[in-house]
Amino acid sequence: MDHNEARQAITDIFEAAKLSEIKKICKNATITEDAFSDFVMLCDAGILPWVHHISWRDFLPPNLAWTDEDSKRLGNIDNGPLTREATKAMRKWYQLLNERRYLVGHVFYLRDHSNWQFFYFDNRDLWAYANHFKGGPHIHLINHLWPNRTLEGVWNEFREGNPEMNGAEHIRFHRENPRPPQL
Known part of the structure; x- marks a missing residue:
């Protein structure tokens, strides 16, 4: 360019x-x-x-506000399958990134x-x-x-x-x- x-x-x-x-x-x-x-x-x-x-x-969509509880659900992610709570938090995180408008x-x-x-x-x-x-x-x-x-x-x-x-x-x-x- x-x-x-x-x-x-x-x-x-x-x-x-x-x-x-x-x-x-x-x-x-x-x-x-x-x-x-x-x-x-x-x-x-x-x-x-x-x-x-x-x-x-x-x-940010109000229903996707990231909380301390969401952060705790992720915890320390290691290799291997995610827990149900961590999976839910990750889905919310990716949805927030997709719907957010900066x-x-x-x-x-x-x-x-x-x-x-x-x-x-x-x-x-x-x-x-x-x-x-x-x-x-x-x-x-x-x-x-x-x-x-x-x-x-x-x-x-x-x-x-x-x-x-x-x-x-x-x-x-x-x-x-x-x-x-x-x-």
């Missing part, structure tokens, strides 16, 4: 003047985790004019709010398999070019409850594999 192409895609998104441009950019772009992280760091350091905020939270949102805006960008994803969006987007792992984008959307409205919708951010564009997202330390 070309890091410079991913950086350029981010720049193109932030500079787009029409929603049709955004749609075209998003259709063809892949943003890498490293390029996105670099952009966040440059904003947070004050090198770029964008203000950046992040919000995240977990949505939601992350990044907002970038100029101080006068004339230009803002909101990127968001949940843990399922980053899955390589069983993804709702045919392009695979992805993030979503809504920005100042969306009709009837405001920075405050989008940010509040995201932060309050479980948002339904209809109409967002999908952007392919590539997470680089960590490199082994150089000896």
